[in-house]
Amino acid sequence: MRVGIPEKWDTEYDVVVVGWGSAGTAAAVTAHDQGAKVLILEKMADGGGNTRICGGNIIIPKGKEFIEYLDILSFQTTEREIIEIFVEEAMKNGEWIREMGGEVQVFTPLEVAYPTMIAGAGFPNVRGAETVVKYNIKGTLEEGKPSQRLWKFLSGLVAKRKIKVLTSTPAKELISSPGGEITGVIAESEGKTISIKARQAVILTCGGYENDPRMKWDYLPVKPAMFLGTPGNTGDGIRMVQKIGGDIWHMTRLSCLIGFQAPGFEAAFWVSFLSEGFIFVDKYGRRFVNEAGIEIHEYYRELSHFDVEKMEFPRVPLWAIFDEPTRRRGPLSRGTAGYNRDLYNWSLDNSAEIAKGWILQGKTAAELAGKVSVDPRILEETIARYNQYCRAGKDEDFGRAREDLRDLKPPLYAIQLWPALINTQGGPRRDKESRVLDPEGKPIPRLYAAGELGSIWGYLYQGACNIGEGLVFGRIAGKNAAAEKPRS
Ligand SMILES: Cc1cc2nc3c(=O)[nH]c(=O)nc-3n(C[C@H](O)[C@H](O)[C@H](O)COP(=O)(O)OP(=O)(O)OC[C@H]3O[C@@H](n4cnc5c(N)ncnc54)[C@H](O)[C@@H]3O)c2cc1C
Structure with missing residues (x-):
């Protein structure tokens, strides 16, 4: 574990967001809009991760009965209070998108594929299934496939605010103070190691481990498993959190x-x-x-x-x-x-x-x-x-x-x-405030996570909930990170 404050930081920001997909965008934009100076670190040459090549479906449930549905699907792998917050906030996903200048439309599948469960509830017989409604960013196919429209919208929010993004800059390690507070990140840029101070907090949104053969072999119930999404998601956030003593959950979920x-x-x-x-x-x-x-x-x-x-x-x-x-x-x-x-x-x-x-x-x-x-x-x-x-x-x-x-x-x-x-769901264990927890359930000070890195989907997964979750817990993490008292 890298402990202590480097003699000299290479650069400093209030909030450092690691990974630029849906969760990273929601976190960065929210923290920025609350007054924080935000930096996004992105490993690949361009942002977007799985978000920019996904189906583009976003859950906006039409009622609180969705809590029952997800609670049953979770099979007690996720605390109910987390599911409750998720549903409350997911119901506002459309509102948030509109506030941010976007518009949503109900998702309708283009063709009838077999199997056909893509449009509605994955588990139609479960209580609350009727509340499942999937949306995407409004537009036609000529204007872009749903996830192209999604990424155009999300990346536009970052560009409009001129939030600094360092691409081709993978985060490598978290730095913590002797008291256990997260103080910054070590990253790699153009072959050089750089240290970045986070005056308020670090938010990890760097995806799952779909492209890490060893982790997949260790954790997943079927072997081998190929991947459909970005090669950039290699479980880096999981290793970083393990190194500073964080707990992990939902690692076998996919x-x-x-x-x-x-x-x-x-x-x-x-x-x-x-x-x-x-x-x-x-x-x-x-x-x-x-x-x-x-x-x-x-x-x-x-x-x-x-x-x-x-x-x-x-x-x-x-x-x-x-x-x-x-x-x-x-x-x-x-x-x-x-x-x-x-x-x-x-x-x-x-x-x-x-x-x-x-x-x-x-x-x-x-x-x-x-x-x-x-x-x-x-x-x-x-x-x-x-x-x-x-x-x-x-x-x-x-x-x-x-x-x-x-x-x-x-x-x-x-x-x-x-x-x-499509993705893996496991990663750092977190609470309803998006705080990363240690194995005793205590929050690691100034460390947050959101998105498919340690998602809340601990057993069965309802389609469209990954993007929905990235937006919800990205917003929560961004809000809480920006409310942390800045360290000098
Ligand atoms: C084919 C496909 C279809 C899908 N369809 C849907 C759908 O319709 N609806 C839905 O809800 N979900 C869907 N999903 C799942 C969904 O796309 C992802 O779970 C979601 O995009 C995750 O968002 P995220 O922000 O957590 O991660 P991502 O969008 O994957 O972003 C993570 C980012 O972190 C970066 N990164 C990784 N390591 C580091 C590091 N060390 N330092 C800095 N950056 C790093 C990655 O390069 C990446 O850009 C689909 C996925 C796939 C592959």
Whole structure:
């Protein structure tokens, strides 16, 4: 732990915010508007993190019953008083955006994808689910994808206030006084170490550990897990907090879809299906789930089955097998969200990806099985059985709904898929005031955290709550940091 005040600080601010995404912006802007001189440190060449490439959905619940819903989802992993504050403040997310000069609109999905739970409550049978309403920043697709509009709005708030941002400047370490107060940050800029004094407080908003292979292997229930978002989120904030004696929570929690890991790409491509002609099979060619009934953030539950006989995760990787109408229906990776969104245009009919060998094709199930190294008899049997259920209108094995059943006729296609993280939820344990706590539950003086770094989502996750949470606890952290008595 680095203790004590450097002989000479390189620079000083009232509030230092580490990481520039949704939480960092809300924190910096709020602290600034309360009169603090604010610095943002951003590791990457540009800000935005996962925020700028996400789906852009923001939760604004329409009633306090949302507290019950989240309390049930949290399964006692987050104190109710934290959930209460979250809901109270999340109901004001729209108001805050308007105050800041933006406007919101209710989110409506562009296409019907399978599974379909993207629009409303992830867990529709839970009490309070009817209060889930997702919004995005008002605008059309021509004006930008939802998260492009979100980041344009958020980064504009920082620019308008001329808040100082140091990009390509990762924070490395927190500095604390002998009494345990956080006094500043050590960062790296252009190969040099710089010390930055924080007269009032430090706010950590530097994301999760989606791109830290070791932490993922240690903590996550499914292995390996690829990532869909920014390569910049490597758990730095978690290590910094551990080093000064902070507690951590929710480390095993994740939001996990399925993705294709293309050669030469750092992040995975988010894959979803626009038509019902598809199934998932494990490494051995067997179905294992109602493919159209998975809550999209919770794929890991289905994929984390571990076979103790074989000592492996038989569903990692899995194969999606799909038919010609599905191939033609639209791109398997739609480019609305994810780090690769701006790096690659997936072809509309998936033909370019067939040509590249990313999608494999077979005139028969047996031919396809040969290409994906599955026993042809098993894959043929799996498809024949599934087709029989489709004809009968009843999936006897996994209960896929009648309207989601369509038999698979050749030619058939396959794509290899992996668990693919939207994000991780774990990090520094915090209280309702966004203060980082030590293992005894005591706040570490002058240290705050917000966003997906130690988010409040400790068990099940409701979509659109990460951005919603970043805005809420970013505002709370910014307000409290700016209210700290400045040290001389
Ligand atoms: C494909 C995809 C779709 C999603 N869709 C949605 C959605 O529709 N709604 C929703 O609510 N959530 C969604 N999420 C999740 C959501 O985007 C994130 O949880 C949220 O953006 C996190 O915001 P944040 O401010 O905490 O972190 P981020 O926006 O990730 O920002 C963290 C920043 O910290 C920086 N950083 C990291 N380490 C350091 C360091 N040492 N020093 C300085 N800076 C550092 C990073 O470079 C990054 O810029 C999605 C995520 C993905 C990947």
